[in-house]
Amino acid sequence: MACQTLCKSSIAIRLGRTSDSLSVICSSHRLPLHPRRASPSFSSHLLSSLSSSSSRFVKAYSILSPIPSTATNNTSLWFLQQHPHHHRSLLWCLNYSHATNAYVDTGAEGLGKHYLGLTDDELMRECEMDTFKSSGPGGQHRNKRESAVRLKHIPTGIIAQAAEDRSQHKNRASALTRLRALIALKVRNIVNLDAYSPPQELLQILPAKSSIRGSDCGPQIGPNNPKFVLGMQALLDLIFAVEGSISEAAKFLGLSTGALSRLILSDDSLRMAVNEFRASKGMKPLK
């Protein structure tokens, strides 16, 4: 997969509210070691995933330095999109080491929350699904047992895949669960710290000792519960808003710094997301 070989790049997508347009700036600092095989690079990969919803695009410009051939080239792509939701959002990705490492900052309307609030069917409708080999007429013509599934969430370009089961149907369900977790990890909602009160889904994943967690929250929801991703997203929103400071975030949640650290460390993907963000701010990782 192209995205896995593209090591360091940054991407920004802006969904302009006033101009009803989307511009994408993608610059890759280090290009794939095997540019030919890796082509399309992440940028054009994202382009194609977005432009596949062609009706949503008015224009697509690409200001491309020649197709990557050396390891030092820079590429940038711009394009404009008419965006149906009138949301303003910013997708920003650093250290793009594989398909899943994109950060998406959305506007105050909470696009990120919106995605996770969708039913499976609604979320599926925002995705393109590839079986890994889907050429040919399909249907009765084919018997290939290609059970692997890759979902591409078109609005964010986030990709999730699953191949472990013999049934394509079950792999699709696993990929969808994975996609929800990736959206929670990568799509940021803007938090207003001046008037911050943690949303219910965040309170539910906090340990009982939190001083702001009412008894009406029920027992603490752990990482294995499907509802955990919603709380995880809200927690990451807060941690991003306080620039990665765990002690600051802990104050908003009525927890000690240690208790919040333990919560973050209890889930691998959450820990990695927090540490990646802290690293980008020059902070030490949580251990």
Added chain:
Amino acid sequence: MKLSLSSVYRSSNFPAILKSSAFSIPCRSFCFSSLSSSQTSVKAQIPLFLRPARCSATLHDLKKWHDWAKNLASSIGLTFEQSDNGPDSSLLCRELKWLLEDAVEDHTLLPLMGVQNDDKRVTMRAEVDELYNLWNQRIHERRPFQYIVGCEHWRDLVLSVQEGILIPRPETGHIVDLVSDVVSKDDELKVGVWADLGTGSGALAIGISRILGTEGRVIATDLNPVAVAVAAYNVKRYGLKEIIEIREGSWFEPAKDVEGKLSGLVSNPPYIPSKDISGLQAEVGRHEPRVALDGGVNGMDALLHLCDGAALFLKPGGFFAFETNGEQQCRALVDYLENYKSTRLCNFEIVPDFAGIQRFVTGFRRQAI
């Protein structure tokens, strides 16, 4: 999956394939002649993974077989893929892993293969000799993997399949989703009688009956006694005998008692044009039943018959969904429906499959005025 799940097709162009052929007679005789129902009892085979684990082999012998089978699979490379778009080595190796999973009772022993404990005995559902045989059939005869292990993992079901019936395809599962959408909007359809015509393994009937719940009923027909036996086996395995009734006969013929009463009608009929049968990948063309694949000159014989039947057998408000060969058939079918069936049927839609190929035609029986 595309942004919109479905798109309504409207076109004034009447495709050439319809102009030239026999469809100028919109009222066709209603039922194909059915085979006189043979009472010979056909027995469904038990899939490998459900067989009692009465055999055993040493880890050493099992590994020897596995190495041989893997080498055989690897030697194929891209040969099959290049000759008829068949499986490549990596797909065959994946199938080999699944075969091993179905054949060995205790999967936790598999990682020990070739490590140590060479003399340790493994409990198996087939003798190693049979596994040699099966894998030879898979590679040299291109016998479909699903017939080798006797089952197909389809949606969240594991269905028994065997020679003589079509192996259900992943695409077809989308019809269950379409039905799910429709009944979630209309409770009345949920409690009614549905029909799956040409049911084969019973896949669609079983998938739909689980959506309808205990209040619905499904009639599943097939003219092939093997399909009737296998579908019955699958229905029984999922405990759905109270909901699904399997009837032997051609299309609508065994369901005359529900004419005008059906809440819904689904089918994955044969739709491949006859001229394309010889070019199919060997697993399909050589091994799957031609009667379940060959849809006549342009592949639409059964589909048109089903549309005619939908107009008569659905009750007002009833829903139908049929799988087709792709865009061309979808368009031709919607044209046919609009030109000849629009007094009774309406709201025709073409729905793509997960690969983006226009695959299904859906619609409704008009409400009584």
